[in-house]
Amino acid sequence: MTTGTTDPPPAIAVQALRKRFGATAALDGMSFDVAAGKVTGFVGPNGAGKSTTMRVILGLDTPDEGRALIGGVPYSKLRRPLGHIGALLDAAALQPGRSARNHLLWLAHSQGLGAKRVDEVVAASGLASAIKRKAGGYSLGMRQRLGIAAAMLGDPPVVMLDEPFNGLDPEGIFWIRGYLKALAAEGRAVLVSSHLMSELEGCADHLVVVGRGRVIADTGVAELIARSSGGRVVLRTGARAEATTALAEAGGTVAVTGPDTLTVDGLSSEAAVRILNANGVPFAELSAHRASLEEAYMDLTRDSVEFRAATTQTSTPTSTPTSTSGEVA
Amino acid sequence: MSGRDGFGRLVHAEWTKLRTVRGWVIGLVVAAFLTVGFGMLGPMGSQIACDHVNDAPTHSCHMSGPPKDATGQEVDDQSTFVHRTLTGDGSITARLTAFDGLYSPDGGGPADATSPTAGMTSGLQPWSKAGILVKDGTATGSAYAAVLATGTHGVRMQYDYTHDTAGPNVAVTSGAPRWLRLTRAGDTLTGYESADGATWTEIGTADLANLPQSVQVGVFATSPDFAVVKSSFGGSSTNTGPSLATGTFDQIAVTGQTAGDWTVPAIGSAAAADGGPGALQGPEAVAGAVPSGTGGFTVTGTGDIAPSAPGEGAGKTPESSLAGTFGGLIAVIVVAALTMTSEYRRGLIRTSLAASPRRGRLLAAKAVVLGGVSFVVGLVAAAIAVPAVTAVEHSKRLYVYYASTQTEIRMVVGTAALLAVSAVFALAVATIVRRGAAAVAAVIVAIILPYILAVASVLPAGAAQWLARVTPAAAFAVQQTVTAWPQVSASYTPTNGYFPLSPWAGLGVLCLYAAVAYAVAHRLLHRRDA
Numbered sequence: 001m002t003t004g005t006t007d008p009p010p011a012i013a014v015q016a017l018r019k020r021f022g023a024t025a026a027l028d029g030m031s032f033d034v035a036a037g038k039v040t041g042f043v044g045p046n047g048a049g050k051s052t053t054m055r056v057i058l059g060l061d062t063p064d065e066g067r068a069l070i071g072g073v074p075y076s077k078l079r080r081p082l083g084h085i086g087a088l089l090d091a092a093a094l095q096p097g098r099s100a101r102n103h104l105l106w107l108a109h110s111q112g113l114g115a116k117r118v119d120e121v122v123a124a125s126g127l128a129s130a131i132k133r134k135a136g137g138y139s140l141g142m143r144q145r146l147g148i149a150a151a152m153l154g155d156p157p158v159v160m161l162d163e164p165f166n167g168l169d170p171e172g173i174f175w176i177r178g179y180l181k182a183l184a185a186e187g188r189a190v191l192v193s194s195h196l197m198s199e200l201e202g203c204a205d206h207l208v209v210v211g212r213g214r215v216i217a218d219t220g221v222a223e224l225i226a227r228s229s230g231g232r233v234v235l236r237t238g239a240r241a242e243a244t245t246a247l248a249e250a251g252g253t254v255a256v257t258g259p260d261t262l263t264v265d266g267l268s269s270e271a272a273v274r275i276l277n278a279n280g281v282p283f284a285e286l287s288a289h290r291a292s293l294e295e296a297y298m299d300l301t302r303d304s305v306e307f308r309a310a311t312t313q314t315s316t317p318t319s320t321p322t323s324t325s326g327e328v329a
Numbered sequence: 330m331s332g333r334d335g336f337g338r339l340v341h342a343e344w345t346k347l348r349t350v351r352g353w354v355i356g357l358v359v360a361a362f363l364t365v366g367f368g369m370l371g372p373m374g375s376q377i378a379c380d381h382v383n384d385a386p387t388h389s390c391h392m393s394g395p396p397k398d399a400t401g402q403e404v405d406d407q408s409t410f411v412h413r414t415l416t417g418d419g420s421i422t423a424r425l426t427a428f429d430g431l432y433s434p435d436g437g438g439p440a441d442a443t444s445p446t447a448g449m450t451s452g453l454q455p456w457s458k459a460g461i462l463v464k465d466g467t468a469t470g471s472a473y474a475a476v477l478a479t480g481t482h483g484v485r486m487q488y489d490y491t492h493d494t495a496g497p498n499v500a501v502t503s504g505a506p507r508w509l510r511l512t513r514a515g516d517t518l519t520g521y522e523s524a525d526g527a528t529w530t531e532i533g534t535a536d537l538a539n540l541p542q543s544v545q546v547g548v549f550a551t552s553p554d555f556a557v558v559k560s561s562f563g564g565s566s567t568n569t570g571p572s573l574a575t576g577t578f579d580q581i582a583v584t585g586q587t588a589g590d591w592t593v594p595a596i597g598s599a600a601a602a603d604g605g606p607g608a609l610q611g612p613e614a615v616a617g618a619v620p621s622g623t624g625g626f627t628v629t630g631t632g633d634i635a636p637s638a639p640g641e642g643a644g645k646t647p648e649s650s651l652a653g654t655f656g657g658l659i660a661v662i663v664v665a666a667l668t669m670t671s672e673y674r675r676g677l678i679r680t681s682l683a684a685s686p687r688r689g690r691l692l693a694a695k696a697v698v699l700g701g702v703s704f705v706v707g708l709v710a711a712a713i714a715v716p717a718v719t720a721v722e723h724s725k726r727l728y729v730y731y732a733s734t735q736t737e738i739r740m741v742v743g744t745a746a747l748l749a750v751s752a753v754f755a756l757a758v759a760t761i762v763r764r765g766a767a768a769v770a771a772v773i774v775a776i777i778l779p780y781i782l783a784v785a786s787v788l789p790a791g792a793a794q795w796l797a798r799v800t801p802a803a804a805f806a807v808q809q810t811v812t813a814w815p816q817v818s819a820s821y822t823p824t825n826g827y828f829p830l831s832p833w834a835g836l837g838v839l840c841l842y843a844a845v846a847y848a849v850a851h852r853l854l855h856r857r858d859a
Contacts, residue, residue, distance in 0.1 A: 055679070055858070055859070058679075058682075058683045058686075059682070059683075059686045060679050060682055060683065060858060060859040061858040061859070062858060075686055076686045076687070077686075078686060079335060080335070081683060081684065081685075081686055082683075082684060087683060089676075089679055089680075089683075090676045090679065092675070092676065093675050093676035093677045093679060093680055094675060094677065095346075095350055095671060095672075095675060095677060096675075097350045097351060097352055098346075098349045098350050099349065102345065102349035105345055105349070106342045106343075106345035106346045106349065107342070107680065107684055109338060109341040109342040109345050110338055110339055110341075110342035110681075110684040110685060111338065111684065112335065112338045150680070
């Protein structure tokens, strides 16, 4: 399903959604596509419209304008919806007196699935030993796993999770990252929201960054990091002067950042190595600087008009997106 | 589970939801127990005092109940009947030349034995009767046909207690006598009346199957008790007393093969036969017949020939075994409402709607499951309660009124339907208000409160009737087995078990409420964001 002969519709297409709750515009022209075979991070501060968008995708909220399609079809037209898209919106949405297994069982029955499929998703969730217990006694981490198991009941080509990392311990976060990557590797489209970019580190292939009900950036993670890294090379050498001369002549901008450390902008690491070797300049270590996803996100949001207003108000230019939620919510 | 376009899947899912929450399952079992248990409380607390039964052991003291006709229907069959035997086909004709009566407005009987009618006021009761009678012997409860004049309901033909056909609505007085005629041809009896004895008008016919060749024919008079019910907030008080009717007949003619002379009950003969203490002070002391004029009789009677209407204290009606229905109903309402409001409270409604984007089907699936389960709970509970409570009533030596098997089935199935429709009503209200306590309170106020107000004898009869007509409590009519006979004056109030609407019409009122609530719930579920 990753490639078709004729352009297949995107796994999820969000098209110009607008929705107001009273005076607040929760969605203000939200548009993006989610592709198959990738983990797409849906990132933005709390109140940026992520959950509302997901509810619109599932047909739970009606937008004032625009529409959302699953594989080219509105959710309301899906006949066995959990076979098309599995979603986890709120891990706490459980009847406390009902066992976790029975929760999955009724959901399976609603799709014409049986107990066998329930056992399969339970095995994959790592909850097998606790599955007969009442859901009311589950920890938040167990509820997240249960919610993911529920999303996988229909073996859907599209998986959508709202803040699945919330309340998870490091082991749980590690498990979900691996699970999501595995789902994408199977060719599924995975849309996962978070208000913390760091949670998506090493997991997301693509990012849809949103603020105030619209998309700020819709970009691949590799491009974003490359752009943010900007071809910076860090060099450790005893011959600082020679290196500076040679690299500057080749077009690099060289800055001294330590007794034996130089930072070079404007040259790739391969080019820097070639120039240094050609000039016979010895060096101890040369590394391409790689920006973290979080740094890249900061660069992005710092450049964003939407966020500039927020950050100047709070007078913390490097504030995390979370701190802007007051203005957006 | 398969179904039309996946609806069966949703029903399966809703059934799984319902059965996997232990509290709800317990609630439904409790509903059945409450229905049976509350029904038991009434007879359990009953005691019949058997003080002076000639020192006989008390276990021989049973509430006897009224006599019955051939079908088992309880009847009154007391009159003064001047009769002779007619064999085969024939007819009887008589002219009623005077018709008047006496009654005790203050509720007491005659003052003393020497003057049994002292203190009584002149006048007929609405259903005082005097006329001609063809009867299968004089045994109580036997088949009959009669053409008769009444106090205020004109000339009528009646037969076999429950059947009543109106003739001309005229009052018979000495200035306006009336001719009455009954003819027998096989099992068919035809009633006629005439103002002049020349021009006859047919009132109706009666088909009395199994009427023997020889029957008793003659003239009769009888008069039911005077009763005035004063109803107000806080209850009702009934003022009753005996009454007498006297009819004077002449021109009595019997055609066909007759045998023997007229049997004329002497004044006071019924009282003497009764023999009970105080009988000679009762109206029976003056009941009897005397010849008058040429071949005529003046007949004075007390009692009635009519179906017996169960009143207060006269025994247990069959539906009293289902008096606990309201308890089971409360439990069903709570469970039905919570199945919906808990989804809203937990946010589970989003999971449900994501699994079933066509929202109307989700509501329908819930309604099918809750309605179906509640129906089964009601059916089981009622099917246990009716025989079980009746057995307790019998063990307490209470008289239980007759109901046909068909009526009992309607009562049991109707109770199941009452619970089922109430569950759907509660589901709809819960969907509208989305909060458990509010939904449960609203539905209980709508169904149970008016029911209790209507039957608990706290409201004036008019208000009780009104509640039992326009509120969802009207549905309790589906349990009614007693019949409000038009030809019998009685206190036909919800308190006494008489609902103003017919059983299915009463259930229809609840269905109407449920349908309106369901339509609103359906619309809101579609319109609202989840």
